[in-house]
Amino acid sequence: MSFIAIQTIVNKTLLSPRRLVSSVATVDNVSNFSFTKIETFAPFNPVRLLNDFVKLGNFSLRNTKVLHAKFLRVTPRIDIYVSNSLLHCYSKSNAMDHALKLFDTILNPNVISWNTIITGFNNNFLHLDSLRIFCWMHYLGFKPNEVTCGSVLSACAAIQATMFGKQVYSLAVRNGFFDNGYVRTVMIDLFAKDSKFLDALRVFHDVDCANVVCWNAIVSAAVTNGEYLMALDLFNRMCSKFLEPNSFTFSSVLTACSALQDLEFGKSVQGRVIKCGGGDVFVETALVSLYAKCGDMDEAVKIFFQMPIRNVVSWTVIMSGFVQNNDYLMVIKIFEDLRKIGEEINSYTVTTLLRACANPGMRKEATQLHSWILKAGFSSQAEVVAALIIMYSKIGAIDLSLMVFREMDNHRNLSSWTAMILSLAKNNDKEEASDLFRKMLREKMEPDSVCTSTLLSLTDCITFGRQIHCYTLKTELIFNVSVGSSLFTMYSKCGHLKEAFQVFENMPEKDNVSWTLMISCFSEHGFAREAIQLFREMLFEECVPDGTSLSAVLTACYALPSIQLGREIHGYSIRVGLSENVSFGSSLVTMYSKCGNLALARRVFETLPQKDDIVCSSLVSGYAQQKCIKEALLLFRSLLVAGLAIDPFSISSILGGIALLKRPAIGTQIHALIVKVGLEKDVSVGSSLVMVYSRCGSIEDCCKAFGQIGKPDLIGWTSMIVSYAQHGKGAEALCAYELMKKEGFKPDPVTFVGVLSACSHNGLVDEAYFHLNSMVEDYGIQPGCRHYACLVDLLGRCGKLKEAEELINHMPIEPDALIWGTLLAACKVHGDIELGKLAARKVMELNPGDTGAYVSLSNICADMGLWEEVLNVRSLMKEAGVTKESGWSFL
Template identity: 65%
Template sequence: MHSLGFEPNEITYGSVLSACTAFQVPIFGKQVYSLAMKNGFFSNGYVRAGMIDLFSKNCSFEDALRVFHDVFCENVVCWNAIISGAVKNGENRVALDLFHEMCCGSFLPNSYTFSSILGACAALEELDVGKGVQGWVIKCGAGDVFVETAIVDLYAKCGLMGEAVEEFLQMPIRNVVSWTTVISGFVQTDDSTCALKFFKDMRELGVEINNYTVTSVVTACAKLAMIEEAIQVHSWILKAGFYSDAAVGAALINMYSKIGEFDLSMLVFKDVGSLKNPVVWVAMISASAQNQNPGEALEIFRKMLQESLRLDKFCISSLLSVIGCLNLGRQIHCYTLKTGLVSDVSVGSALLTTYSKSGSLEESHKVFEQILERDNVSWASMIAGFAEHGCADQAIKLFGEMLLEEIVPDQMTLTATLTACSALRSLQKGKEIHGYALRIGVGKDVVVGGALVTMYSKCGTLELAKSVFDMLPQKDQVARSSLISGYAQNGYIEKALMLFFDMLMADLAIDSFTVSSVLGAIALLNRSDIGTQMHALIAKMGLDSDISVGSSLVTMYSKCGSIEECRKAFDQIEKPDLIGWTAMIVSYAQHGKGTEALRLYDLMRKEGIKPDSVTFVGVLSACSHNGLVEEAYIHLNSMAKDHGIEPGYRHYACMIDLLGRSGRLKEAESFINDIPIKPDALVWGTLLAACKVHGDIELGKLAAKKVMELEPCDAGAYVSFSNICADVGQWEEVLKIRSLMKGTGVKKEPGWSFV
């Protein structure tokens, strides 16, 4: 038409732009739009609406906004296009702002506007705004089946299923979308019974059923207690002819996986995997990962590549979210580089999270820097990765960079940054972030509030922690547990126990983190009677096999002196992790049962658990109690050689203690002189204690001198050296040491006893 010299009009341009949208060719659309502007259709609403729609549907919402704001819009079609585009791109706040701007002008919204803006209210759970829009709909008489369905969806998304059903029953005309909205709402509120009842009514009335309805019903059956209903729905799907739909097949795979029937997931995959749809294959990968079968997940991924199935950004993100294998993550990373998906924000965020979870922070940060347009999720994921893997200072630095780029952090980002402040015990930074959270209106958010309580507790500022806790409109488990933990760790044992007692009296849910915090408080209190009562409550709640609770029980009984109960608590743990094994090894060592500690260490290694530095403190301490000098040297050398752990002061102090107990004081002195780090007061103090036992006054004098240089206010060093001199009758030296203590202002704390 163009080459023949016919002049296109606004209808022509609008239709061609719609074709560009359908074929997802924004480059050609830009050329058409340029021609339209050149030919004088720059301000035409129909043409501009087509271009806005093109950009919105091709993930270029900023360009869509630019087109919209180029000229003052006098056409409701343009307003509808930009508001609808904002909702489809997840920019729901922008949609509300545009709607407000539209209403302040001389433009009246129509049913298309109302259905879009109600969708934004539903996504944001802005019930009050949504009710206002509903009132306007009633006043204008603009309610059609689409608007009324959007109102039902609003109430459903806000968890008000009673109101949603009431609106649904008042609809004069109901279509498959409105029925599916109600069923989906019941699924989201975990009411599977009502979801299935509405599905039954829908079938009895002969209403059309589509694949969205079916996937919602299948999701409703994804519960352990609903295996019979799941099989019945599966049979109906076969009969109704939905089995060949990829989304339905994926939902069935996921359903059987969640109810613990992985074999049935595999059977469904064998039936529908031939569809060659990536959604089905990714669902099977997810099911394999959820059922602790990473090998199967890797095999399916390889088959996908062999079948030349192209994974889109949604499939890649889903795949990365369920894998825990670094090797597989790297392979997928290579695939994203090859296909150009690595710069997509959702793929990049999933990739950097995978690397962070595996402890590969350098690779994680490289991926982060490759993301072209970072959103809150990517920033929060990277900050959380740094915070959780011992790089809290980098996390806070990254948060500063985020603010410099004028990106407003959300609750997830603030929580991750506060976690970093907690790790650094940085009260000043924590207060600054608290102030920022209050300024942007999320200071009283439940999640942020819990993180603030934790931060103030870790920094030892219990008054501020309690103030934040008291101001929270909703006090969840995290906030309560954080405050209990803060009280316990800072010596306010009674307050910790009283807060826990209040939780019990209020019949609030108690999780393993709360229980572990309380057990820590009881251990510090050294009250085995309260510990036994707590253990009984834990058994009643069914938490005694939990890893964190079991480990805390081990430590509590150890601190209370009951090593037999300590071992019983350890044996109750279903699958001990490194912390649990280490707690038991250290407990044995502290109670002088070195043989048992070393035997348990060997058993831990056979279970494939890799030791950490704390484990080796227990192992070396066990060697010390048993006088196993040569074996201790073997374990010390094994730390760096076999496990990549550099020994620290506590490990060297254990070795000095062992050599001292064995009377090998000269060897201990040589050992101190040979260690690669500068000996601290702990190392020299351990040697000083050994010198006192064996009466080595010369070496004791050297050790005491070193301790006094490193910690001049340590009264123990003065007293120990004074006692050594007294034991050999050097009373003049004793008087000199006492005089030196007075001159430096060091005072010996008086001894006391419960007896």
């Protein structure tokens, strides 16, 4: 409203001009204003004046001051109605300082005055001031009404002051306002925003409500807190009470259907929307989102183009739907249409488009979009920059992600730092991510739970991990479930299971994921019984396990192994409706296979309604590991015929079985298939190929298969070292070992078995002792029976039988049948009958069913011409029930 319009309204109603007496209503540049002199004055009507002013709707500070000044010219003492109206006008003018000054001049403010000033502060987002005014009101003894309580609760909800809100609600209940719809609705909203849905539900159930607004509030609260099934149940109950839902109700319920991907319920809601006369743009947008998230893009597009009004949210939702369905070109096309019609584009639209371009095949479109973002001015928005960083990392251009991050310079915020650390984590760049985290702290930026959890998932250094642990304690991030879970997983990964369990026990809240991770940690470290006990505690805490949790427990079951426990878990899965889940079915197949019951594994496999490549691979692996190679090959062939994807796991399992058969022709055919599908660079497949060719006696093919591996890991290097050792190429094995260490890999116990075996096959006694000492001193690995067996074999080959015997007698661990058997074989070669008898007796004591010990001792005696001893050994074999198998050959 212009000043002239107000001048006209006021001049028509004022009786006579008066002098301005209040400093509150002082107008800037008063000398510029002139009042038209009127010969005849109409009777002064303040109500009419205020109504005319409100109808014009221009609540600027200047116009409100002029109105205030005109009232003061009529009378220096303004009545309470006019004062309250002026308070409202100042609030609408966003001039709460002037409103407060006016409020101070009111001699006897009533509850409307207090409500007006409190609501004014709320409307201007000055929520703390709103609470202070209420406290002042309460202190002076003014009794609040329903509007007061509702306004104050609204302020509490905005700043999440839950404790203060509870006190205000208690006051409202004491004053009898508990059944007021406005008060209850705002209290429900307060609890919902503070993630206290159960408290919100209690407030809702305090009174049997027939207020649609209250029902909308509780349905919205359920959706906000992820209680989607509860939201649908509340909607059903609302309809059963013959309450008419509105567009707000429909939008919330459709959002719940989208989250649950419950298309059938969503269609029933859509039918009710049509019955009620159709929805607005928000309801129709929610319908588009529902069909898009359920994968029915045809119906989503149909609804979208039938919408009479489409806003930027509608366009963004349909674009997001195509992103979820991996139709990235369609997203680009819709964006072009959006630009052509001149529709507003916001940051959410841009981030959706960036998600579409986060694909290695759309590098060109990604750079073009980046250029448009710079031109359109979106590069200053934090969420867009974060999406840019993640987009470049996903297309494999981490250098461009770093460039975008560095270009922000002094404009970086938490989201950009987090996005950069997430991108580095995705590219497994541990050092750069750790350095960035430290720099983030130096720049006084506080990492959030996502950033901290991501870094912990990368960390394999216990010292740095403990430093992050201290930081989480200092900042109280330790109370976050995801941070706590990442923390104890880090300790477990670094081999500190005791500390991992302490962190887990001290977590104030544990969700399904944290229980599952801790169970997995126990299983991975060989504590299967503890894993199963933890699962029982999980059930006792009334935490409902999902398929992932049950799969983790099944891992512990076959680690024991205990098929009985596995069956109990299987029975529980049937009871809770998870038995037909494909991923859990894969775990069941693996459990039964590794427990030796292939019949049950096959039965579970056959009963699954859907079979993917993972469950097929599990059964193939089961057959291969149980040496049922024919069944494994037949199932693998059916997997190929069905057109299912071949994963490295299934191929590695098949190759493991072929290695046992020593059938190079089949291995060559599988190798050709591997090359055809492009898996020759996979490290697990390459390592298995090395093992196959090694068992078949072709060290040249071993080297070729190893050379095809993209980035050999510890297992790949170990396979090559062991292959060289088995073929008597000790120098090459030790050379491969040195190359492996230069690549930054730390050897494990299996690697040292290969190294010591290489020394044994080449008579390298000094080198063997050197590597045995290095194993303990440099890598902290305690030698096991297999390591000592290699050393005994080496000494035996060199004829140092007494030294071998002395080594066995002074070992820090009890020698097993393998070590004594190795010594026995050496005694046979060198004809040491006395030591051979001792070694044979030890083998027979430790493994009475070992045929080789009896045969070796018998052969030693026969070579020495001691035929009576031979007969005694044969008698011992008969008494022990041991029979010698007939020899066989491929020739």
